[in-house]
Amino acid sequence: MTEEPVADLGVFDGPLATLGGPYNNHLALRAVLEDARRRGAERIICLGDLGGFGPNPGKIYPLLAEFEVVTIAGNYDRSLAERLADCGCGYTHPADNHFAQLSYDYTNRRTTDAERAWLRALPAAGRMTRGGRRWLFCHGSPRRVNEFLWESGSSDTFLERLARDASADQVLCTHTGLHWQRLLPSGARFVNVGAVGRPANDGSPTVWYAFFPAGASEAEFVPVAYDHEALAREMEGEGLPREFVETIRTGWWTTCLEILPAKERARGKY
Amino acid sequence: MSPIAPIAFSRTAAPRVPLLALDTVWFQVAGTLCNLTCHHCFVSCSPTNHAHEIMDRREVRRYLDEAASLGANDTYFTGGEPFLNREILEILEDALRFGPTTVLTNATLITPSRAGALSAMERSSRYSLEIRVSLDGLTPETNDPIRGEGCFDATMAGVRELANVGLSPILTVAQTWGDDEDRSLREGFHEFLRSNGLDHPRVKILPLFRIGREASRTRGYAAEEFLTEEHMRGHDPWTLQCSTSRMVTSRGVYVCPILIDSPDALMGKTLAETLRPFPLSHGACHTCWATGASCRN
Numbered sequence: 001m002t003e004e005p006v007a008d009l010g011v012f013d014g015p016l017a018t019l020g021g022p023y024n025n026h027l028a029l030r031a032v033l034e035d036a037r038r039r040g041a042e043r044i045i046c047l048g049d050l051g052g053f054g055p056n057p058g059k060i061y062p063l064l065a066e067f068e069v070v071t072i073a074g075n076y077d078r079s080l081a082e083r084l085a086d087c088g089c090g091y092t093h094p095a096d097n098h099f100a101q102l103s104y105d106y107t108n109r110r111t112t113d114a115e116r117a118w119l120r121a122l123p124a125a126g127r128m129t130r131g132g133r134r135w136l137f138c139h140g141s142p143r144r145v146n147e148f149l150w151e152s153g154s155s156d157t158f159l160e161r162l163a164r165d166a167s168a169d170q171v172l173c174t175h176t177g178l179h180w181q182r183l184l185p186s187g188a189r190f191v192n193v194g195a196v197g198r199p200a201n202d203g204s205p206t207v208w209y210a211f212f213p214a215g216a217s218e219a220e221f222v223p224v225a226y227d228h229e230a231l232a233r234e235m236e237g238e239g240l241p242r243e244f245v246e247t248i249r250t251g252w253w254t255t256c257l258e259i260l261p262a263k264e265r266a267r268g269k270y
Numbered sequence: 271m272s273p274i275a276p277i278a279f280s281r282t283a284a285p286r287v288p289l290l291a292l293d294t295v296w297f298q299v300a301g302t303l304c305n306l307t308c309h310h311c312f313v314s315c316s317p318t319n320h321a322h323e324i325m326d327r328r329e330v331r332r333y334l335d336e337a338a339s340l341g342a343n344d345t346y347f348t349g350g351e352p353f354l355n356r357e358i359l360e361i362l363e364d365a366l367r368f369g370p371t372t373v374l375t376n377a378t379l380i381t382p383s384r385a386g387a388l389s390a391m392e393r394s395s396r397y398s399l400e401i402r403v404s405l406d407g408l409t410p411e412t413n414d415p416i417r418g419e420g421c422f423d424a425t426m427a428g429v430r431e432l433a434n435v436g437l438s439p440i441l442t443v444a445q446t447w448g449d450d451e452d453r454s455l456r457e458g459f460h461e462f463l464r465s466n467g468l469d470h471p472r473v474k475i476l477p478l479f480r481i482g483r484e485a486s487r488t489r490g491y492a493a494e495e496f497l498t499e500e501h502m503r504g505h506d507p508w509t510l511q512c513s514t515s516r517m518v519t520s521r522g523v524y525v526c527p528i529l530i531d532s533p534d535a536l537m538g539k540t541l542a543e544t545l546r547p548f549p550l551s552h553g554a555c556h557t558c559w560a561t562g563a564s565c566r567n
Contacts, residue, residue, distance in 0.1 A: 092562075092564065093474075094456065095456070143291075144508065150398075151396075152370065152396065152397050152398040153343075153344070153370045153397070153398055154343065154369075154370070155338075155342070155343050155344065155368060155369025155370060155397065156369075157337075157338045157339075157341050157342060157343070157368070157369065158293065158341055158342060158343035158344075158369065160341060161291075161341025164341075257470075258472060258473075261370065261398035261400070261567075262392070262398040262399060262400050262437075262438060263397075263398045264398075265438065265470050265472070266436075266438060266470060268470070270470065
């Protein structure tokens with residue numbers, strides 16, 4: 001990560017929204033961005049993985065521009081930028097990879113050269129000073145773009161080390177699709193902001209992002225409802241797998257489940 | 271090349287994999303003692319193999335403290351059969367206080383009271399407790415020739431005890447079949463678990479390592495199945511588990527769970543002594559490289 005460009009996000013203490021994983025879900029992204037603006041967010045940061053899962057990838061980019069979102073590169077964005085053969089999500093199970101490949105191939109086919117060039121220019125991380133503390137914005141973990149930081153799979157000592165090695169007092173990440181935060185014994189804080197492109201495997205079709213009121217370091221996780229039925233119909237029209245459509249309608253994950261640790265897996269339906 | 275690497279493997283310079291970070295610490299918590307004598311066991315565990323001894327709780331705790339001080343993330347407990355260790359429940363409790371914990375078992379010794387204790391500690395921890403259960407076939411006829419007479423029924427009794435208390439073990443299978451049958455077998459394993467009361471079936475397939483008893487069951491490594499610098503060119507070292515983990519046994523700290531029968535894989539007495547590169551000089555290293563396998567979940 002150290003050799004890759006890091007965006008300097010300056011000093012900012014105002015209301016801040018941070019979101020992850022739009023996954024082509026343009027309807028959810030718009031709803032989240034409007035919600036953030038309504039709450040008074042003066043800056044909005046997206047932690048990457050614009051593509052995958054949902055329909056019509058091209059609809060994401062104008063939204064990011066309209067709401068002046070600062071975007072950090074996810075593994076998906078890097079793969080599309082470099083025309084790689086797969087999304088680089090880091091799944092290890094063949095069943096997970098099977099479905100990941102379907103959505104990657106779909107998205108890859110529909111990504112334009114101009115979009116790839118835009119993705120290639122995204123920074124690998126962002127740094128901000130907030131409340132006098134050093135905030136690091138990344139996709140997977142501070143050290144690897146596709147590392148999964150699950151709540152039940154990350155020990156305090158490990159997170160302390162990641163924060164220390166990254167010279168950060170607060171780390172914001174996504175990649176898992178499930179939101180959580182933890183204040184560590186040292187006072188450092190990890191916030192996984194979740195994903196706005198896919199519901200949180202909780203039986204509700206709403207999606208989640210993280211809002212930080214002025215001066216705050218503790219995240220308020222915000223559930224956002226959107227017209228998920230319209231998205232489901234658009235996905236069906238695009239011929240996307242019915243397993244993906246079911247997740248949008250029900251809020252339960254149906255694919256890429258093998259990677260989940262026991263606790264996170266047990267909370268879901270499948 | 272490490273000066274302690276055996277002469278037999280040093281025909282060409284083995285590539286060295288750096289320890290990028292110590293994320294995972296394994297424990298050979300039951301030594302090489304097992305109540306089963308599986309024909310494909312890569313460390314030849316058995317009821318009489320004392321190559322590595324059972325570790326006591328105090329010894330494990332010392333390494334857990336060291337792992338925590340080094341910023342490690344998670345721990346794995348294996349053997350042999352971990353439930354032959356009388357302190358295994360207390361040891362797992364200690365480990366769960368530190369971080370995410372996995373225990374690898376054949377489940378034949380999972381009694382209702384042990385299942386209850388595992389469930390209670392899982393619920394009271396913020397971290398996941400993963401239970402990996404080894405099986406090699408979906409019937410006694412396919413499983414028991416590899417793992418032993420009566421083993422299938424005993425394992426499934428243990429799995430049902432776990433399911434009864436709400437625990438969802440990961441079924442771990444060593445791939446003793448060809449790639450052509452792979453897809454249907456994997457789906458079969460999921461369906462099989464569902465029919466045995468597991469609502470969230472999970473399966474992990476491991477490649478066979480051609481060492482230990484497996485070397486005589488099928489074959490050992492061929493001369494060309496060793497790694498050279500050429501193999502590692504462009505290969506992401508993060509995908510090799512020896513770049514991020516170490517294995518503790520009663521004898522000390524080894525590079526990985528597979529190579530504990532290789533004297534040159536013993537890297538030190540403490541974890542801190544083993545935070546250095548390791549030469550990939552073994553046939554088993556070729557398997558990890560070629561299959562992308564990791565012993566992790």
